[in-house]
Amino acid sequence: MLANVYFVTSSSSKTARQITWAAIGDASTTYGPVRLPQMSTATAIGFVEFVTADQVSYNTAKLQCQGRTLYGASGSLLSFTSLAQEQAVQSSLGASANGWLGAKGTSNDDGSSWRWDSMTQQAGTVFYQGDQTVGITTGFAHWAAGEPRSVPTGNFRFAMLPPSPTGWIATTPDSTAAGGYFCGYFPAPASVTGSIATMTP
Numbered sequence: 001m002l003a004n005v006y007f008v009t010s011s012s013s014k015t016a017r018q019i020t021w022a023a024i025g026d027a028s029t030t031y032g033p034v035r036l037p038q039m040s041t042a043t044a045i046g047f048v049e050f051v052t053a054d055q056v057s058y059n060t061a062k063l064q065c066q067g068r069t070l071y072g073a074s075g076s077l078l079s080f081t082s083l084a085q086e087q088a089v090q091s092s093l094g095a096s097a098n099g100w101l102g103a104k105g106t107s108n109d110d111g112s113s114w115r116w117d118s119m120t121q122q123a124g125t126v127f128y129q130g131d132q133t134v135g136i137t138t139g140f141a142h143w144a145a146g147e148p149r150s151v152p153t154g155n156f157r158f159a160m161l162p163p164s165p166t167g168w169i170a171t172t173p174d175s176t177a178a179g180g181y182f183c184g185y186f187p188a189p190a191s192v193t194g195s196i197a198t199m200t201p
Helices: 058-066 083-095
Strands: 030-036 046-052 073-077 099-108 110-114 126-130 133-139 157-161 170-172 180-185
Touching: 030 083, 046 083, 058 073, 058 099, 058 180, 073 099
Parallel strands: 099 180
Antiparallel strands: 030 046, 046 180, 073 180, 099 110, 099 157, 110 126, 126 133, 157 170
C-alpha cells in the first residue's frame, strides 16, 4: 500500500507546480475508508470502502473483497441494516458507479427470496421475500422502482447499489453494469481513527 509521496527539488523557484504520478500495479481506485458507527447490537463498528473495478462480476467482486484487509480485519461485501446507514455510505464515499452489495436472491416453491450472502456481516439473514409485484420485507431492503425482478428457477440474482439514492438494482451475477463493489471490514479496531460517517441509528 502506498503510504507517502515526497517531492524534492533543488530549484529556488516558488512558482506553483502540478505533480502528476502513477502507481503501477493495482489499477483500481478506492474511495474511503469511512468508519461506520454501530447501528444496532447485532452489528459491529466497521469500515467500508468502494473499490472500482469496471464490469466486474459478482463472484469476482466477492473474492476480491474477501482477499482485502484493512487494519487487520478481512473484507466482505457490504450488508445494510437501515436506510440511514446506506445514505451515510453513499454521501461519505461519493462513489460514481454501480457497486455490488452482498445481497443474493434465490428461487423456491414460494417464489423469490433475498438474503445476505455468506461472509457478509449478516450472512444468511433473509430480508425480503417476493418480487416487484408482491413482496414482504423481513429486514431492511431498499429496492428501486420496479425491483426486485423475479429470480428464475434454478438461477440467482444479486443486488448492486447505484450512485443515486434511488434504491437497489437486482441483476445477474455476470452483469457488466457494475463499476466496483462495496467492501466492509468488521469489527473496526478501537485504536484506529477513521473518517466518521454521521448517522442516526
